[in-house]
Every structure is written in C-alpha cells, then in structure tokens.
Amino acid sequence: MPVHAEAAVLAPLSGGPTAIDLKERVRSTASDRFMPYLLGAAAIFSGLIVTLLVFFVVQKAWPVFHAEGLRFITAGGWDTQLEDAWNGSAFFGVRALIAGSAFSTLGALLVSFVLGLGCAIFLAELAPAWLRRPFETIVQLLAGIPSVVFGLVGLMVVVTFIADHMVPGNSGDVVTEIPIGGACLLAAIVVLTFMILPFFVTVATDSLRAVPRSYVDGGLALGMTRWRTIMRIQLPTAAPGLIAGLVLAAARGIGEAIAISMVAGAIAFMPNFAHGPLYMLLEPIRSMASAIVENGGEAMDVPSIAAALFGLATLLLAFSITLSMIARWAFGLFSRRMGVVSDRNL
Amino acid sequence: MESITKQGNRRIGSSIGIALCWAASIAVAAVCLFIIGYLVFQGWHAINWHFLSSDPVASLSEESAGGVRTPMVGTAILVLFSIVLILPVAIGAAVYLAEYMDERWWITRIVRIGLETLASVPSVVFGMFGLAVFTVGFFKFLSSSGTEGGSMAFGRSFLVASIVMGVHILPFVIKVAEEAIRSIPKSLRQGALALGMTKWRTIRKVVLPAAAPGIATAVVLGMGLAAGDTAIVWLTLGGTMTMASDAWWRVSNWLPVLRGAGSTLTTFIYFNSPAGDGNSPGAAFGAALVLIVLVLVLNLTAQLLFRRGSKAGS
Amino acid sequence: MSGTRPSVSAIRKDVPVSDTFMTADPRDTFSLLEGMLSSSAPRVRDGVAPAIFEVRALDVSYGSKRVLHDVSLELPEKRITAFIGPSGCGKSTALRCLNRMNDEIPSFHSRGKIMLAGQDIRGKGVDITALRRAVGMVFQQPNPFPMSVYDNIALAVGEHEGRIARSTMDGIVERALRQASLWQEVKDGLKGSALALSGGQQQRLCIARALAVKPAVIMLDEPCASLDPISTARIEELLLELSTDYSIVIVTHNMAQAKRISDKVAFFLMGRLVEMGDALQVFEAPARSETAEYISGSFG
Numbered sequence: 001m002p003v004h005a006e007a008a009v010l011a012p013l014s015g016g017p018t019a020i021d022l023k024e025r026v027r028s029t030a031s032d033r034f035m036p037y038l039l040g041a042a043a044i045f046s047g048l049i050v051t052l053l054v055f056f057v058v059q060k061a062w063p064v065f066h067a068e069g070l071r072f073i074t075a076g077g078w079d080t081q082l083e084d085a086w087n088g089s090a091f092f093g094v095r096a097l098i099a100g101s102a103f104s105t106l107g108a109l110l111v112s113f114v115l116g117l118g119c120a121i122f123l124a125e126l127a128p129a130w131l132r133r134p135f136e137t138i139v140q141l142l143a144g145i146p147s148v149v150f151g152l153v154g155l156m157v158v159v160t161f162i163a164d165h166m167v168p169g170n171s172g173d174v175v176t177e178i179p180i181g182g183a184c185l186l187a188a189i190v191v192l193t194f195m196i197l198p199f200f201v202t203v204a205t206d207s208l209r210a211v212p213r214s215y216v217d218g219g220l221a222l223g224m225t226r227w228r229t230i231m232r233i234q235l236p237t238a239a240p241g242l243i244a245g246l247v248l249a250a251a252r253g254i255g256e257a258i259a260i261s262m263v264a265g266a267i268a269f270m271p272n273f274a275h276g277p278l279y280m281l282l283e284p285i286r287s288m289a290s291a292i293v294e295n296g297g298e299a300m301d302v303p304s305i306a307a308a309l310f311g312l313a314t315l316l317l318a319f320s321i322t323l324s325m326i327a328r329w330a331f332g333l334f335s336r337r338m339g340v341v342s343d344r345n346l
Numbered sequence: 347m348e349s350i351t352k353q354g355n356r357r358i359g360s361s362i363g364i365a366l367c368w369a370a371s372i373a374v375a376a377v378c379l380f381i382i383g384y385l386v387f388q389g390w391h392a393i394n395w396h397f398l399s400s401d402p403v404a405s406l407s408e409e410s411a412g413g414v415r416t417p418m419v420g421t422a423i424l425v426l427f428s429i430v431l432i433l434p435v436a437i438g439a440a441v442y443l444a445e446y447m448d449e450r451w452w453i454t455r456i457v458r459i460g461l462e463t464l465a466s467v468p469s470v471v472f473g474m475f476g477l478a479v480f481t482v483g484f485f486k487f488l489s490s491s492g493t494e495g496g497s498m499a500f501g502r503s504f505l506v507a508s509i510v511m512g513v514h515i516l517p518f519v520i521k522v523a524e525e526a527i528r529s530i531p532k533s534l535r536q537g538a539l540a541l542g543m544t545k546w547r548t549i550r551k552v553v554l555p556a557a558a559p560g561i562a563t564a565v566v567l568g569m570g571l572a573a574g575d576t577a578i579v580w581l582t583l584g585g586t587m588t589m590a591s592d593a594w595w596r597v598s599n600w601l602p603v604l605r606g607a608g609s610t611l612t613t614f615i616y617f618n619s620p621a622g623d624g625n626s627p628g629a630a631f632g633a634a635l636v637l638i639v640l641v642l643v644l645n646l647t648a649q650l651l652f653r654r655g656s657k658a659g660s
Numbered sequence: 661m662s663g664t665r666p667s668v669s670a671i672r673k674d675v676p677v678s679d680t681f682m683t684a685d686p687r688d689t690f691s692l693l694e695g696m697l698s699s700s701a702p703r704v705r706d707g708v709a710p711a712i713f714e715v716r717a718l719d720v721s722y723g724s725k726r727v728l729h730d731v732s733l734e735l736p737e738k739r740i741t742a743f744i745g746p747s748g749c750g751k752s753t754a755l756r757c758l759n760r761m762n763d764e765i766p767s768f769h770s771r772g773k774i775m776l777a778g779q780d781i782r783g784k785g786v787d788i789t790a791l792r793r794a795v796g797m798v799f800q801q802p803n804p805f806p807m808s809v810y811d812n813i814a815l816a817v818g819e820h821e822g823r824i825a826r827s828t829m830d831g832i833v834e835r836a837l838r839q840a841s842l843w844q845e846v847k848d849g850l851k852g853s854a855l856a857l858s859g860g861q862q863q864r865l866c867i868a869r870a871l872a873v874k875p876a877v878i879m880l881d882e883p884c885a886s887l888d889p890i891s892t893a894r895i896e897e898l899l900l901e902l903s904t905d906y907s908i909v910i911v912t913h914n915m916a917q918a919k920r921i922s923d924k925v926a927f928f929l930m931g932r933l934v935e936m937g938d939a940l941q942v943f944e945a946p947a948r949s950e951t952a953e954y955i956s957g958s959f960g
C-alpha cells in the first residue's frame with residue numbers, strides 16, 4: 001500500500017490531467033454510511049430519555065395515586081403521616097408541601113424579578129463598558145455556587161439573623177402550634193432569590209440586547225430620554241423573553257431541594273395568612289423537593305413512603321414539564337417578534 | 347412652562363430608575379462577593395493538611411467529623427465517571443443536531459423538546475429516577491444487594507450516581523457542544539467538501555477539531571454541574587460519609603468502592619451542616635471552601651476556553 | 661471590486677489600469693507594473709483546446725426560484741475560462757454545479773447534463789468525492805482549516821491517498837506549496853497556524869491545498885475579492901503558470917482581471933449565458949449588445 005501510494009503521488013503533476021475516473025472509490029466509506037445512524041441514535045436516545053424518566057417515576061408513584069387519587073394533593077398532615085407510615089399506615093396528603101414550594105418559589109420570583117430586572121437593565125444598557133465583563137462574571141459566579149453552599153451560608157447567616165433580630169419576643173416563642181426559630185419561609189425566599197436570580201438575569205439581559213438598535217434609535221430620535229426608551233420600548237419588546245426567563249427561574253426554584261431543606265425549618269406547616277403577613281414569613285415550611293431528599297434514605301425501604309415520595313417526584317415532574325412548555329412558548333413568541341427563525345433558544 | 351416641569355419630573359424619574367438599577371446590581375454583586383468572602387473567612391481555619399488528608403469519621407459529636415479526603419475522591423470519581431460516560435452520546439447527539447438534522451422534521455422537534463424538558467427536570471427528580479431504575483434486581487452488578495437480601499438491588503453506589511448524574515448533565519453538555527459546532531464557519535465545511543472529503547470526514551477532520559475549545563467548554567461546564575449537585579448524590583450515593591473501603595487506592599478495592607456507597611464534598615457539607623446529622627459546621631465550611639474553589643476553577647476554565655473558542659471561530 | 665478604478669495617467673492613459681497599481685512597496689509596484697503592462701491586452705494562445713467540461717441545457721432552481729436557464733457551454737482543457745457578469749447573474753451557481761457543491765443546498769434542483777472528460781457527473785455510480793477531487797475549488801474568502809500550514813495540505817492528501825510515509829508527505833506538501841508560489845514564504849513556518857498567514861498567503865495555501873490532491877480542473881470563485889492588489893497580482897501570475905497543466909475556471913467581477921488572464925470568457929446575465937468566446941473576441945468585438953454594454957459600463 002505505501003509503495004503504491006508513493007508511486008501514485010510522486011507521478012508528475014504536470015503533463016496533462018490524470019485520467020479522470022469519477023467512479024473511483026477513493027476511501028473506504030463504511031464509516032460514512034454508518035456514522036450518521038450512530039449519531040442519530042445518540043440524538044434520539046438523548047431526546048427520549050425524558051420519557052423513560054416519566055415512565056419510571058410515575059410507575060413507582062402509581063400505588064399512592066391509585067389509593068388516594070386527588071386527596072394526595074388536597075389533604076394535609078404530611079409530618080404525622082410520615083411517622084405513622086413506619087407503623088403501617090399508608091395515607092399521605094401533601095397539600096402543605098405544595099404550599100411550601102409555591103410560597104417559597106413565588107416569593108423568590110417576586111424579589112428576583114425586581115432585583116434581576118435592575119441587573120439586566122444595568123448589564124444591557126447602563127453599565128459602563130469596563131464594568132460589564134466583571135459584573136457578568138459575578139452573575140455567572142453566583143450561578144455556579146452549589147445549592148448546598150447556599151444552604152450552608154443561608155443557615156449560618158440568614159437564619160441566624162432572623163432568629164436574633166426578627167423573631168418577636170423570646171426566641172422559640174410558640175404562638176401557634178409550631179416553634180419559631182429563624183428557619184422559615186422568609187429564609188427560604190431570601191436564599192432561593194439569589195439562587196434563581198442569575199438565571200433570570202442571563203435570559204433577561206440577552207432579551208434586552210436582542211431588541212434591535214433601530215427601535216431604540218427611533219425612540220431617541222423622538223426626543224425620549226435613554227431611560228424612557230428602556231421603559232417604553234425595550235422592556236415591552238423584550239417582554240416575552242423576560243417571561244421565559246422568569247419561568248425558567250421558577251422551574252429551578254420549585255425543584256430546589258437541598259438549600260430549602262436546610263433553611264426553611266423542615267416542618268410541613270401550612271403558611272397561614274391569619275397569622276399576619278409578616279408573621280407568616282417567620283413560620284417554617286417544607287417543600288416537595290426538600291421532603292424528598294429528607295426522606296430519600298432509609299425511609300425508602302417502607303413501600304408506602306417510597307410511593308409517596310415518588311408521588312412528590314411526579315408532581316415536581318409535572319410542574320417542571322409545564323413550566324418548560326410555557327418557557328418554550330414564550331421564547332417562540334420572542335423569536336417571532338425579533339424576526340429570528342429558530343426555536344432553539346432554551 | 348408646564349411642559350418644562352413635566353420634563354423635569356421625567357428627568358427625576360429617569361434618575362431614580364437608573365439609580366435603582368445601579369443599586370440592584372451593586373446589591374447582587376455584594377451578596378455574591380459576601381458569600382465567597384464568608385466561605386473563605388469561615389473555612390480558612392478548618393483547612394489544614396490533616397483536614398485534607400484524613401477520612402470522615404462516623405460520629406455525631408461536634409468537631410470530630412474528620413477530614414475530607416474520601417469526599418474529595420468521591421467528587422473526583424463522580425465528576426469524571428459521569429462526564430466520561432455521557433461524552434460519546436453528548437458529542438454524537440450534538441453533531442447530529444448541528445450537522446445532520448433537518449429542523450423541519452418532526453423527529454427533530456421531538457428531540458429538541460425532549461432535551462429542553464430534560465434540562466428543566468430538578469435534580470432531586472433525577473435522584474428518584476435513579477432509585478426507581480437501579481434498585482431493580484437486574485442492576486445488582488452496579489450496586490450491592492438490597493438490605494432485605496431480596497430480589498431488589500441497593501441502588502446506591504458510585505456507578506449508579508455517575509450514571510444518573512451523567513443523564514442530569516447530558517442536555518446541558520449537548521446544548522453547549524451543539525452551539526460550539528454550529529459556530530464553526532460554513533466556509534470551512536465547504537473547503538473540506540470541495541476537496542472531496544465526505545461529510546463525516548469533514549466533520550471529524552475539520553469541524554470537530556475547530557470546535558474543540560467549545561466542546562471542552564461544554565465538558566468543563568458539565569463537570570462543574572456534576573461537582574456542585576447534592577440531591578442526586580444524596581439519593582443515589584447514599585448518606586454514608588465513608589467509602590466501602592478506606593484503602594480506595596488499591597486496585598483490588600476499586601470495584602467494591604465503585605459498587606459501594608460513599609460521599610462527595612456536597613453531601614459531606616449537607617451532612618455536617620447544623621441541618622444535618624453530623625452537625626459540625628467547621629468541617630462543613632472547610633469542605634465548602636474546597637468545593638467552591640473547585641467549582642470556580644471549573645467555571646473560569648470554561649469561560650477561558652469559551653473565549654478562546656469564539657476567537658478561533660471568528 | 662469594479663467601479664472605482666483610479667487611472668494612473670502618468671503612465672499610460674489608454675491602458676485599463678488595475679488595482680494592482682495601488683501598492684505600497686515601490687519596488688514591487690514597478691516589477692508588477694512591467695508584468696501588467698505586457699499582459700494588459702487579452703491573451704491569445706494558439707491552437708484549439710479540446711473541451712474538458714461540456715454543459716448541456718443546464719437549468720437550475722433554488723426552491724421555486726429559477727437561477728439558471730438553459731446554459732450550454734464547453735470549457736477548454738488547460739486554458740483559463742472566466743465567468744463574468746453582474747452580481748446575481750448565476751455565474752457562481754454555474755461554477756458550483758461543476759463540482760456539485762450545490763448538492764449541499766437542500767432546495768437545489770437542476771436539469772440538464774454536465775460531462776467531465778466524457779462522463780456524466782451525475783451519472784450512476786459517480787462518487788461525489790472523486791468528482792470533487794478531480795475538480796478542485798477555491799472560494800471567495802480564503803478558508804484555510806484552523807490547523808498548521810503543513811496539516812492543511814496533509815489533511816487533503818491523506819483523505820485521498822490514505823496513510824502515507826512521512827517523507828513522502830513532506831515532498832507532496834513542499835511541491836504543492838511551490839506550485840502555489842508559497843513555499844519561500846512559509847517553509848520555515850510549516851508548523852505554524854495557517855490562520856496567522858496574510859489573506860493572500862491564505863488564498864495561495866487554499867490553492868496549494870486544491871493542487872495537492874491532483875485535480876484536473878481548478879475552479880476559483882472570485883478568489884481575489886478579499887485581497888489587496890499585490891496579493892491579487894501574485895495569484896493572477898500563479899494562475900497563468902498553472903494553466904499550462906490545469907484547466908482553470910474563474911468567476912470574477914473584475915473585468916481587467918478577466919482580460920489579463922483568461923483565454924475564454926463566458927458572459928452571464930440574469931441566469932442566462934449571453935455570450936461565450938475567445939477573450940480577445942469578447943472584449944474587443946462582443947457579438948451581443950448586452951455584452952458590449954456590460955463591458956463598457958464596467959470599464960467606463
């Protein structure tokens with residue numbers, strides 16, 4: 001082979017075109033025929049994993065949904081039911097856990113929307129050029145901090161602060177049936193806010209930057225101030241992008257298990273408006289995701305608890321799939337508005 | 347006269363708005379720097395040679411949690427195994443999505459929706475998924491037998507955790523790698539095709555080498571995600587701080603260690619925080635400092651690679 | 661490229677002046693000037709060359725948009741043929757049909773027959789890689805691969821020859837670079853990145869890369885569009901040298917360039933081949949009024 005190749009390539013290049021044979025098979029093309037299928041299999045497999053995931057989780061959760069139906073969602077009393085399950089009881093109601101997830105996520109969304117929008121406008125429009133890179137790096141840094149570290153710092157700083165300075169009367173005061181000790185809904189909201197904020201900021205900044213410069217110039221030419229063009233032109237145009245960012249942040253918040261488990265008190269207490277809005281914030285909660293990690297060890301050996309935890313996982317899955325569909329829709333809207341022909345934005 | 351006042355009001359409104367944006371940004375930056383500073387301040391004392399070179403002690407009393415050697419090894423095993431396991435699939439899928447797939451094809455749409463959905467699934471659900479699948483008796487070879495000695499597998503081991511973690515990071519790695527491949531200029535592909543290279547040879551010899559920095563970015567980002575996750579590890583590696591064998595470096599112990607439960611830096615922190623059973627915050631802060639340094643190094647590497655990649659791409 | 665062409669009245673008023681004169685290095689300018697002045701009239705070469713490509717009734721459309729109508733032409737062997745015409749006239753599309761690069765575009769459709777050395781390039785059993793090996797192509801933007809100068813050529817050769825002894829490969833790389841008049845400039849930096857070369861050097865590397873796989877035809881799609889005048893002159897010189905061994909097709913906007921280097925000229929307008937003939941005839945005595953208008957407009 002080498003000898004042949006040498007002879008072939010050393011033949012003078014000059015002296016007329018080499019005989020042209022278009023049917024010549026230059027190289028073995030087995031891999032050419034074979035690779036696309038292999039790669040396609042990898043792509044399709046990756047895209048279908050999520051169905052496997054849904055299948056296994058729902059299948060394992062089936063007993064609890066079959067036995068309880070909707071009462072699994074509407075009934076409360078998780079903590080005592082969990083105790084009882086060790087003694088053979090098999091009834092669960094996760095209403096308080098859903099409420100815990102919802103309150104902590106919605107609270108964090110609200111705060112991180114306000115803060116994050118400020119950051120996004122700053123990054124996209126206001127920041128001087130030299131400050132942009134460092135600030136972007138800081139936002140990415142924040143996104144990279146592991147949730148357990150957020151939990152640790154939240155527990156040592158935020159929870160301690162709330163216990164020392166915000167809990168009324170003597171610490172450990174029992175107003176209702178639960179102890180108030182700093183680990184609470186408010187701590188969960190604070191910690192969650194900074195966990196989901198970078199995801200919102202990144203998407204929101206990109207959306208604001210995607211608004212065509214000509215729109216802004218048009219506003220400026222009409223005599224609007226820079227700030228007015230941001231508020232009246234850029235934000236409304238970028239709105240679907242902002243919504244998508246918010247939805248993605250919500251998906252992250254609702255699935256956060258570790259940090260919330262560490263700072264929110266780990267008691268499945270139904271936040272009660274009757275206690276007043278401020279006091280309610282100081283009461284402990286337990287979220288769906290944190291209930292799973294807190295009991296995902298030995299308790300999994302008890303079939304009824306395992307089924308209930310898989311039931312929670314199913315609910316989380318339903319929430320995250322719904323949210324990702326909403327985000328997809330919002331991105332689609334945004335892309336069409338920006339005239340981008342693509343649906344690959346997530 | 348009125349119009350002037352109105353303008354004045356507007357100007358004040360603008361100034362306030364701009365000031366609020368600055369304030370929000372400064373607050374966020376301050377929080378981020380505070381977290382890191384606080385970790386350095388608190389974790390500094392814990393870190394010494396003994397802490398880094400000794401193993402965790404199964405003890406419930408304060409300040410006897412031992413060191414973080416096996417958790418560090420655990421993090422390394424998990425990160426490397428999960429990325430190595432999924433890399434062929436991730437690159438294959440990224441190449442297919444970027445080079446072969448027709449965006450109008452319905453299967454393409456399903457694959458994209460599937461990947462987006464997978465990326466939005468919380469890691470705690472991945473952990474449960476891992477337990478659902480790998481406790482099936484068939485998978486006993488990945489972990490040990492279940493506690494009841496029955497037909498189920500234990501379902502918690504480094505191998506199981508690596509597979510589940512791999513699936514968790516897969517959509518992120520695919521996405522970044524696909525972007526990297528797409529960013530390679532068309533002219534390079536045309537140049538190769540015009541030389542009589544086949545499509546696959548063009549991809550392998552020209553496109554993939556050119557996209558290498560971007561693919562490396564994807565890998566490093568994936569590693570950062572794997573290193574920082576707690577829920578999957580807690581559920582599928584078990585809550586034990588020690589490994590199946592303390593002498594993990596002996597080749598004869600490798601298989602038992604991989605098939606056994608253990609800990610990583612993240613579960614060590616969770617376990618030793620005041621919220622966990624270990625309750626030894628000093629050790630938790632030490633481990634948190636080690637972890638954050640690791641994750642920051644990975645993320646900065648990813649950023650550097652990304653910049654290098656985008657420079658080469660243009 | 662066309663349009664603003666400064667006249668250098670101090671030299672010779674009646675000579676169409678190319679961009680080549682706009683140079684920085686006076687010595688280079690002078691030597692180039694001599695070369696240019698001697699070749700400023702259309703080249704005439706004796707003898708009738710047999711056709712290497714025969715195109716019969718070629719229709720091309722992208723989706724529903726028709727871009728080429730009923731094009732038939734013959735490309736002579738070992739001559740330089742220039743495709744000229746305004747932007748969007750179909751000349752690049754015609755070029756890309758010859759090595760089937762258009763096949764990469766999903767909406768591409770064509771009818772008609774293209775014969776290369778007597779073989780239908782879309783016939784049964786034709787290996788597209790063999791076709792593209794036989795018909796090399798150089799693009800408007802230099803597109804060296806992001807690897808070393810050496811590897812750029814070695815990759816191309818390795819594709820077709822399989823594993824080759826290192827020393828043999830060294831020889832092939834050197835010869836290809838010499839043929840492309842690049843050897844002297846890069847021989848000490850063969851391991852350096854091809855992206856570090858200047859635009860003109862990159863384009864000559866792309867030519868070397870195409871030559872290394874021993875094509876019969878070399879097609880160039882506005883190869884000088886992104887180059888400075890000095891680099892342009894080097895490439896023109898190179899093409900003239902290569903035309904003794906290779907059949908060359910060049911798409912160009914630059915009338916002066918077409919006039920300097922081509923033996924045959926094909927004029928395209930709105931997807932149709934208006935006129936094709938010897939360069940001398942087309943430039944001096946165009947048969948069709950559209951051609952005359954375009955040429956005079958371009959020069960005027």
